[in-house]
Amino acid sequence: MQLRRESTATPAKRVPMVESVVRVSGGVVAFGGRPILHGVDLDVRRGEVMALLGANGSGKSTLVRALVGLVPLSAGQVELFGTPLPRFRDWHRVGYVPQRASAAAGVPATVREVVASGRLSRLPWWRPASRHDREAVERALETVGLAHRARDSVAKLSGGQQQRVLIARALAGEPEVLLLDEPTAGVDLPSQQAFADTLRTLIGVGTTILLVSHELGPLEPLIERAVVLRDGRVVHDGPPPSPVGHHAHPEHTHVHPHGARSEAGWFL
Numbered sequence: 001m002q003l004r005r006e007s008t009a010t011p012a013k014r015v016p017m018v019e020s021v022v023r024v025s026g027g028v029v030a031f032g033g034r035p036i037l038h039g040v041d042l043d044v045r046r047g048e049v050m051a052l053l054g055a056n057g058s059g060k061s062t063l064v065r066a067l068v069g070l071v072p073l074s075a076g077q078v079e080l081f082g083t084p085l086p087r088f089r090d091w092h093r094v095g096y097v098p099q100r101a102s103a104a105a106g107v108p109a110t111v112r113e114v115v116a117s118g119r120l121s122r123l124p125w126w127r128p129a130s131r132h133d134r135e136a137v138e139r140a141l142e143t144v145g146l147a148h149r150a151r152d153s154v155a156k157l158s159g160g161q162q163q164r165v166l167i168a169r170a171l172a173g174e175p176e177v178l179l180l181d182e183p184t185a186g187v188d189l190p191s192q193q194a195f196a197d198t199l200r201t202l203i204g205v206g207t208t209i210l211l212v213s214h215e216l217g218p219l220e221p222l223i224e225r226a227v228v229l230r231d232g233r234v235v236h237d238g239p240p241p242s243p244v245g246h247h248a249h250p251e252h253t254h255v256h257p258h259g260a261r262s263e264a265g266w267f268l
């Protein structure tokens, strides 16, 4: 009988694979020949909670829009879940909430109807909504604290609540990554707090978050990584820089005519 010999060699050390969820390499965007992003490199990995910060006009929204294919790159490339953007089809894995959008937009829809529309990316036309689809919609409504308003017309809701409807719409698709463009801009402090609770829930279930913001306010404790853009270039990538003086105040307005200055003073 032949005995099987156990290997005494030390097994190779396991290096955890950190999956890239959103990656842009050498990303250049120009509008009408005017460069807005100058060779941006960014890699957001699974489970990361990242804030994209910077002054007005530094290119934050442009970058996020480029990441979801709404703005074409004139050089460089974007990959989502390791697939180059032109070949990416799994849009149900990506939730995007644009900046300053209204959930009402003149459409006489209820809160639940708007949120349910976020499920469409998961529903091929031949399949009717299943129980799981309906549960995902209800869960999304609960996550943003609007289950009790589900039957109301979205037009009746405040700006902050409409923003939450749009977040719920993105959540209804059960995305693995959520890109949020200034979700708390112009939103009062209690709503910012409510949004922070929503974010905490999403982080708890492992959702990767990329959040555009100019001031973190109540979101700050949740952010592990901050990338700061200035004039279309990454000038900081690491722990969130500390806010300075009154700029840290959540009610402080965003417009700074004196422009960006030192790295520490990215709010300026």
Ligand SMILES: Nc1ncnc2c1ncn2[C@@H]1O[C@H](COP(=O)(O)OP(=O)(O)OP(=O)(O)O)[C@@H](O)[C@H]1O
Residues within 6 Å of the ligand: 031, 032, 036, 054, 055, 056, 057, 058, 059, 060, 061, 062, 063, 214
């Ligand atoms: N579609 C467009 N056509 C032409 N210029 C544009 C377009 N979109 C953005 N820009 C310009 O690109 C620059 C960057 O704008 P962007 O909205 O990305 O900045 P931002 O950092 O998100 O600013 P804010 O904090 O004010 O939203 C600005 O100068 C803006 O005017």
